Amino acid sequence: MSAWLVLANANAGSTEQESVAACCDVLRTLGSVEQVATSTPEEIDDHLARLDGRRLVVAGGDGSVHAAVAALWRRGELAATPLGIVPLGTGNDLARTLGLPLDPAEAARVVDGGTERRLDLVLVDDGAVVVNAAHAGLGAVAAETGAALKDRLGQLAYPVGALVAGVRERGWELTVEVDGRAVVAGDAVLLAGVGNGRTIGGGTPLFPSADPGDGLLDVVVSTAVGSAARVAFGAALRSGEHVDRDDVLTATGREVRISGDPVPHNADGEVSDPVASRTYRVEPGAWTVIAPA
Numbered sequence: 001m002s003a004w005l006v007l008a009n010a011n012a013g014s015t016e017q018e019s020v021a022a023c024c025d026v027l028r029t030l031g032s033v034e035q036v037a038t039s040t041p042e043e044i045d046d047h048l049a050r051l052d053g054r055r056l057v058v059a060g061g062d063g064s065v066h067a068a069v070a071a072l073w074r075r076g077e078l079a080a081t082p083l084g085i086v087p088l089g090t091g092n093d094l095a096r097t098l099g100l101p102l103d104p105a106e107a108a109r110v111v112d113g114g115t116e117r118r119l120d121l122v123l124v125d126d127g128a129v130v131v132n133a134a135h136a137g138l139g140a141v142a143a144e145t146g147a148a149l150k151d152r153l154g155q156l157a158y159p160v161g162a163l164v165a166g167v168r169e170r171g172w173e174l175t176v177e178v179d180g181r182a183v184v185a186g187d188a189v190l191l192a193g194v195g196n197g198r199t200i201g202g203g204t205p206l207f208p209s210a211d212p213g214d215g216l217l218d219v220v221v222s223t224a225v226g227s228a229a230r231v232a233f234g235a236a237l238r239s240g241e242h243v244d245r246d247d248v249l250t251a252t253g254r255e256v257r258i259s260g261d262p263v264p265h266n267a268d269g270e271v272s273d274p275v276a277s278r279t280y281r282v283e284p285g286a287w288t289v290i291a292p293a
Helices: 014-028 041-048 062-075 093-098 104-113 138-147 150-168 227-237
Strands: 002-009 031-038 055-060 083-087 115-124 133-137 172-178 181-189 191-195 217-222 248-253 255-263 265-267 275-291
Touching: 002 014, 002 041, 002 062, 014 031, 014 055, 014 083, 014 104, 031 041, 041 062, 055 062, 055 104, 062 083, 062 093, 062 275, 083 093, 083 104, 104 275, 133 138, 133 172, 133 255, 138 191, 138 265, 172 217, 172 248, 181 217, 181 248, 191 255, 217 255
Parallel strands: 002 031, 002 055, 055 083, 083 275
Antiparallel strands: 115 275, 133 191, 133 265, 172 181, 172 255, 191 217, 217 248, 255 275
């Protein structure tokens, strides 16, 4: 029989707790399950230290997946630990890219009967990791604005935050280099994104062609800083058609450096203080997820 260790968010609300229970009920029909609640990196480390051959499942959103992957990477155990994901967050953007069911019972069945898929990992020069996407500028400000609205608006928090930020922000002078080649050099930039997965903010297709297992980072840079251009960019972004605009540049590569005006970065939903330089590098095939067969 299979045995699973299910990591859940200790701060989950009642609806999410019910979803975790539904996931565990399915897994218990197939083997043994231990469900544990975590809220700090130290707690995650404690539970990983006694994984003891069991299969690891993260029941939560992109932030929970990020925390587990970061802990495994830090412990040197990521490459050898396949990860099952039951997406329970607000955004679930990596799960969307992977085609994972958003229903907890159906996702639990994938955890048991899916196939192993190797994924890339994004390494940051400050020692952090990114599993789905990072973006500087408007997206980071939008996420920070939307976070204050999350309890009231749920999945609408990010688009509302993006609308507010789009009206307020006027851009940053940035240089974005991909594998040493400048995509923009000191230009006014609205947003600079580095993608492993395809979407951010609960389904916004910032990187519509991204493949999290191709060994490359997808880069999107918007110079739509004028009032009308910002509105048009936002409208096109909802459908993924922004990449066809003249004021949007795209590239792929293994290393991306964003420098210039201090700008906040959003990495897997966590917004940093403004920094003048940040570098992202891909680590191909660094981890394994259980994906739909």
